[in-house]
Amino acid sequence: MYPLTTNLVEHIHQSHLIKRVELLARELQKAPSEAALIELLKKQEALLFFRVTLYNPIKGYFFDSKQEIDSPDFEEESQNTPAEITEALKDGYAYAVRYSLLFSEQMVYVALKFNFQENPYILRAGFPNGQIVALTHDLTGTFLIFVIGLLLLFSLFAWFIFHHLTKPVYAILNSIRPFQEGREEQIPEIIIDNQVSEFGQLASTLNALSNRVQYQIETLTHEKNEKSAILESLVEGVVAVDTSLVVIYMNRMAEIFLDVDQQNVVGKPFSKIGQPHCEELLKRAQIANEPVFSVMKLGRKARRFFDLVAVPSGAEGGAILVLQDKTSLHRVIEMGRDFVANASHELKTPITIISGFAETLHDHPELSAEISHEITQKILSNCVRMETLIRNLLTLATLDEGLPDSRLMQGDLIDIVEQAKQMTRSIHPHAHIAIEEIGDSPFTLRMDSALFLQAIFNLLDNAAKYSKPPADILVRVIKTEEAYLIHVIDHGIGIPEADLDRIFERFYAVDKSHSRMLGGSGLGLSIVEQIIEKHKGKIEVQSEVGEGTTFVISLPRV
Ligand code: ADP
Numbered sequence: 192m193y194p195l196t197t198n199l200v201e202h203i204h205q206s207h208l209i210k211r212v213e214l215l216a217r218e219l220q221k222a223p224s225e226a227a228l229i230e231l232l233k234k235q236e237a238l239l240f241f242r243v244t245l246y247n248p249i250k251g252y253f254f255d256s257k258q259e260i261d262s263p264d265f266e267e268e269s270q271n272t273p274a275e276i277t278e279a280l281k282d283g284y285a286y287a288v289r290y291s292l293l294f295s296e297q298m299v300y301v302a303l304k305f306n307f308q309e310n311p312y313i314l315r316a317g318f319p320n321g322q323i324v325a326l327t328h329d330l331t332g333t334f335l336i337f338v339i340g341l342l343l344l345f346s347l348f349a350w351f352i353f354h355h356l357t358k359p360v361y362a363i364l365n366s367i368r369p370f371q372e373g374r375e376e377q378i379p380e381i382i383i384d385n386q387v388s389e390f391g392q393l394a395s396t397l398n399a400l401s402n403r404v405q406y407q408i409e410t411l412t413h414e415k416n417e418k419s420a421i422l423e424s425l426v427e428g429v430v431a432v433d434t435s436l437v438v439i440y441m442n443r444m445a446e447i448f449l450d451v452d453q454q455n456v457v458g459k460p461f462s463k464i465g466q467p468h469c470e471e472l473l474k475r476a477q478i479a480n481e482p483v484f485s486v487m488k489l490g491r492k493a494r495r496f497f498d499l500v501a502v503p504s505g506a507e508g509g510a511i512l513v514l515q516d517k518t519s520l521h522r523v524i525e526m527g528r529d530f531v532a533n534a535s536h537e538l539k540t541p542i543t544i545i546s547g548f549a550e551t552l553h554d555h556p557e558l559s560a561e562i563s564h565e566i567t568q569k570i571l572s573n574c575v576r577m578e579t580l581i582r583n584l585l586t587l588a589t590l591d592e593g594l595p596d597s598r599l600m601q602g603d604l605i606d607i608v609e610q611a612k613q614m615t616r617s618i619h620p621h622a623h624i625a626i627e628e629i630g631d632s633p634f635t636l637r638m639d640s641a642l643f644l645q646a647i648f649n650l651l652d653n654a655a656k657y658s659k660p661p662a663d664i665l666v667r668v669i670k671t672e673e674a675y676l677i678h679v680i681d682h683g684i685g686i687p688e689a690d691l692d693r694i695f696e697r698f699y700a701v702d703k704s705h706s707r708m709l710g711g712s713g714l715g716l717s718i719v720e721q722i723i724e725k726h727k728g729k730i731e732v733q734s735e736v737g738e739g740t741t742f743v744i745s746l747p748r749v
Pocket of ligand 1: 649653654655657681683684685686694699700701702706707710711712713714715716717740
């Protein structure tokens with residue numbers, strides 16, 4: 192703005208000067224003579240300019256308001272006709288800013304050509320440039336102060352408008368920030384003071400929008416939770432992979448089956464699980480775009496068997512692997528196989544003995560009556576053994592089928608124990624069997640008496656068999672509020688701790704040859720356990736080698 196101001200001041204001053212000179216020239220033209228013209232000029236001098244000069248192309252200078260024309264100074268200055276006069280003579284008008292030797296300062300000159308009495312004259316007006324410069328400075332200063340003031344005012348106004356406009360925007364941003372930074376679960380409500388303003392309307396629109404979004408999020412979360420709860424509650428293992436076989440989901444069961452931690456696997460390639468067979472199956476399902484089935488064995492010691500199915504999932508090209516634990520089924524099959532093998536083996540042994548002895552009798556009719564008797568005795572005892580084995584197998588088969596409620600009748604436990612005692616004593620005449628009752632009579636229970644008798648007999652028989660004669664056995668029957676407890680206590684050889692878990696298995700014997708010698712086949716305790724279970728009870732064993740064994744049966748009274 193500064194050069195503009197300077198130019199403006201100069202321009203105003205110049206045009207002002209020209210106008211005054213023109214006015215003066217017009218006045219001068221009215222003078223009757225040259226002398227009157229000079230007189231007129233002298234009169235005007237004080238009112239007019241700093242310096243007024245009159246010039247005639249023929250006579251040269253013949254009036255100057257500041258100098259005697261005849262003085263040597265003037266003569267020196269007017270040696271050369273100044274440029275403004277020459278220019279005015281040519282063009283009729285001139286304006287110049289130049290240094291004056293006479294005044295020793297910058298001067299502004301305006302020269303104007305006018306005709307007086309048919310002759311051309313130049314009227315030149317001079318003005319010290321210093322005053323114009325000072326005026327310009329004054330004006331610039333004022334202008335500057337004005338501009339600064341205006342700028343301050345504008346800034347203040349702009350700040351006010353800006354603040355007024357941004358305040359609600361900040362209010363909106365501050366409301367949303369806690370949600371954006373994850374400090375809040377829900378999108379908070381935006382509250383603006385002026386509800387009717389545009390920002391108020393914007394806030395209520397955003398609030399309505401966030402409510403909708405919140406609702407959608409809640410619905411989706413609910414659906415997702417429901418689905419994942421279903422998947423998590425499955426007894427099957429489920430693993431989902433994307434097109435590039437990266438694990439995207441794995442349920443709890445899959446974690447257990449595959450022995451991995453979901454957090455270490457999700458988001459990583461399936462190969463990281465280390466189950467190439469499953470990976471292969473997933474690939475096949477993706478390529479074939481149809482379910483693919485297989486089976487798999489896992490684990491070295493506790494072997495587990497799985498049915499696998501890989502299914503392509505949706506249009507994205509992913510796949511889902513489902514693992515079904517079929518270990519128990521495989522165990523049942525295995526057990527069945529073992530059972531048949533064991534049963535055949537147990538039956539084969541007495542048959543071999545019987546046929547051997549029968550052949551001897553047949554081939555040697557000359558044998559003495561004493562030896563023949565001994566042989567037939569052995570044949571008979573093996574027949575009994577076979578019969579017992581077959582009876583036991585039949586009992587187990589019956590028990591496997593289940594015990595119908597119709598077979599249960601009210602019976603007395605003490606009677607059953609007494610009968611079992613008599614049966615045991617008929618086989619082990621030296622055995623001492625005591626019965627102790629704790630609780631008020633009667634000791635009645637709904638039961639299958641025949642089976643129950645067999646269970647108690649098996650225990651007493653074992654107690655007598657596995658004790659050094661004479662066996663000392665105590666049967667303690669306790670009646671409590673909720674249950675009957677039957678303790679069968681002996682002071683026999685005891686059972687090693689390692690075998691305690693297995694003695695209830697079919698055909699299991701701690702010492703096979705010792706058991707067989709005593710007429711056992713390893714089915715006795717499994718029959719006992721089955722019978723007790725069918726009466727909703729359970730059986731436990733405590734034993735110490737060389738000290739004795741205690742079997743505890745507990746039966747609920749209702
Ligand atoms: P078994 O016909 O061989 O006796 P059981 O099923 O009745 O078969 O018993 C399994 C095994 O448990 C027996 O071989 C024996 O080693 C052990 N056992 C059972 N009862 C006793 C006991 N009272 N004292 C010591 N060992 C016992």
